[in-house]
Amino acid sequence: MRRKEKRKKEEEDHGRNRAEWVERLKATPDIVRHPPELKLGEFSNDQYWLLREIEGSGLRTSRGDGANWDALIPEFGEDVARAYRDAAISHWRNFTPGLRSEGQDTRSIPYSLIFAMAGLEIEASEIVTFPVNLAEAEVRHALRYLVWELNGFPGWLEQVHRVYPKLVLDIILTELHWELAHTDADQPMHYILHDLVYSAPWMHQYLVPSITDWIEQNGTMNPEVLRYCIHILLSGDADGETVSKLAQSKIASNAAREQLAAWYALWTDLDAEEAIPAVDIWLSSLSAEDASKEAQLFVTRLMGTRQSSNTGPVRGDFRNVKHLKTLYVLMHRHIRARDDIERAGKGVYSPKLRDDAQDGRNTLFNQLSEVPGKETYVALAELARDHPDAKYRPWMRKRAYKRAEEDADLEPWSAQQVRDYDQHQAMTPTTHRQLFDLTVDRLIDLKAWIELGNDSPYKTWQRVDGETEMRNLVAGWLTGGSSGRYTCAQENEFPNRQRPDIWMQSPQVDSAVPIELKVLDKNWSGPELCERLRNQLVGDYLREETAGCGVMLLIWMGQSTRLHWQIGDRRVALAGLEEALESYWSTIANNFPGVVAIDVILIDLTVRDAKSES
Structure with a gap:
């Protein structure tokens, strides 16, 4: 009972004292603005308690939280609030914050400093001409506060840098050089360098x-x-070549072993083509245990960790299919899956180097498998065949299939293409792939008309003499149904004097789609067809970087004595020739990573002549 009474009395006394304090300040607000008998750089109890009133009891997120002076107005009145504001602005000029480079311990934060930083924050946010209104000496003085901010740097720093870049750079470099020179090899300091990395990218x-x-x-x-x-x-x-040479010089000068991985990772990030073979040689020169440790350090430096993913190398020269695959295999050789740490379902843990290395190795694969295109499919198919860990090969096959499945999705149509299709049941292509798809569709329509149409001109086509005349018929039919969506050219000459039979073009598409026409009755053998597909259609006509799709069109007139073709190790009749050539293409497609799609279409001019026997 006595305790409750005592607490009640204390609360009553506190309330009465507070009310008297508020009334005293209201009556004499200038005592806040100009406290009597106070030395420069000191601040009064009244200023302290007003600062605490503004800050409240919540979590402080900035040293400048005390800048919200108008929060005092409801209880203390505007005169007291403005007196606080003026006192804080004056105080930042009179208080001198210390710097580590001058021997000051910045781990102790006096409230007088917080009051000064609140004043500087007020001036920066309210004075329109800030920081132009400051003399150079005042700018230098203000910049001493930048290392004292709670999280990063004060909000006004970038503003000051725009007006006084040299002054800002001078003080930052002074403190940065001090930190670099005084940081222990095994203990980071977390002074200014950390904040420069995370809070001032504009300064880098x-x-x-x-x-x-x-x-x-x-x-x-x-x-x-x-x-x-x-x-x-x-x-x-920074200039990539300069930094790459810096990394190579550190490696060549036998940098400390614990730092070699960082330099190799930096080199790889900037110049993967040169660096990755060097990484392979370096790791191969070490014992298995040391190679595993260095590989773990390397991949965590290259890919980042859960704690430092945003401070790893960032240029990403290795982020392409070729280099991602090479790095993934290399890391699997030295960071073996059989030694992985299984954390799932085993409670909370703090990730160690091995955990981060596993993540980095797996991230290499994830980035590889997410790259769209045939080159990725080829890389995954190769991993399905020769992954260093055999148990991963079935999974690689699944991912290769998934990649092919995703890449097979049709490209999205534009609104105009949708309108065109609604009006004409066809759309105008705007990409090479769309032009290829349209070409295939038109040739399938031609095949259906010739082989199944009631008005099929198959007999007329059978009387054609030579591939040139047949090419004219095909090109003429394609042109007749173009509706302005594409044009057909015949035997456009390439720089190497090669001439594709038919060249499907569109003004909206950079690269044409070649059609390689072969009349089978002209005694084309299986090996010759394979050679024409490989060397002519793919090797010559699809060299252009923006090209990647082509068609091999076969026409059977029924006038040849050749009824079978040897395609690889298969001997096929006419009915199986189309599928056999497509299978042959699939076996060599890996050698042509830039070629996305090849279709083989066979038109049989004898089909329509057959009569039903039922």
Whole structure:
């Protein structure tokens, strides 16, 4: 009972004292603005308690939280609130924050400093001419506060940098050089470098020359410091060739072993073609245990970790099918799946190097498998055949099939193409693939008309003498049904003097679709057809980078004595020739990663002449 009474009395006393304090400040607000007998750089109890009133009891997110001076108005009145504002603005000029480079311990945060930072925040946000209104000495003084911010840097720093870039750079480099020189090899400092990485990406480009010089002149450094410095170089758009040479020089000069992986990762990120073979040689020169450890360090540097995914190398020169596959296989050789740590269902854990390395290795594969296109399918099919861990091969086959399935999806049509189709039951192609699909559709229509149509001109076509006349008939039919969506050209000459039989073109599409025509009655053998498909249609006509699709059109007139064709190890009749050639293409498609699709279409001029026997 006594305790409750005591607490009640204390609350009553506190309430009475607070009310008296509020009334005193209202009566004499200037005591907040100009506290008597106060030395420069000090602040009064009244200022302290008003600061605490503004900050409240919640979590502080910035040293400038005390800048919200108008929060005092409802209880204290505008005069007291403005007196607080003026006092805070004056205080930042009179208080001198210390710097680590001058021997100051920045781990202790006096409230006088917080009050000063609130004042600087008020001036920066309310004075329209800030920071132009400041003299150079005041700018230098204001910049001393930048290392004291709670999370990152004060919001006004970038604004000051736009007006006084050299002054900002000078103080940042002074503190940064001090941190780089005084950070222990095994203990990061978390002073200014950390905040530069995460909170001032706009500053990185200005730090590149200084950080490059520092790295060149210094050997071993704290691993986290090295990671941060590399990130700033890449984020700051440092010249890739210069940084690549820096990495190679560190490797060549026998950089500390614990840092080699970082330099190899940086080199790979910038110049994968040269770096990856060097990584392979380096890891192969080590014992199995050391190679595994270095590979783990390498892949976590290259791909990032759960804790540092946004401070790994960022140029990504290795992020293409060829290099992703090579790196994935290389990492599987040295970070063996049989040694993986299984964490699923085993409770909360803190990931170690091995956990992050497994993630990095698997991320290489995920990035590889997500790249659309035939080249990825080929890479996955190769992994299904020769993955270093045989138990992964069935999974690779599934992923290859999934990639092919996803790539087979039709390209989306534009609104205009939908309208065209509604009006004409056809659309105008705008991509090479759409032009190819349209070409195949038109040739299938031609096949259906010739072989099944009541008005089929098959007898007329059977009287054709030679492939040139047959080509004219096919091209004429295609042109007649184009409705302006495409044009047909015949035997356009290439620089190597090759002439595709029919060239399907559209003004909206960069590359034409070639049609290689072969009249089977002209005694074309199976090996000759395979050679024409491989060397002429694919090898010559689809060289252009933006091309990737072509058609082989076969026409059987029924006048030849050849009734079978040898396609690879298969001897097929006419009915199986189309499928056999497509199967042959699938066996060599891996050798032509730029070719996306080849269709073989066979038109049999004898089909319509057959009579029903039922």
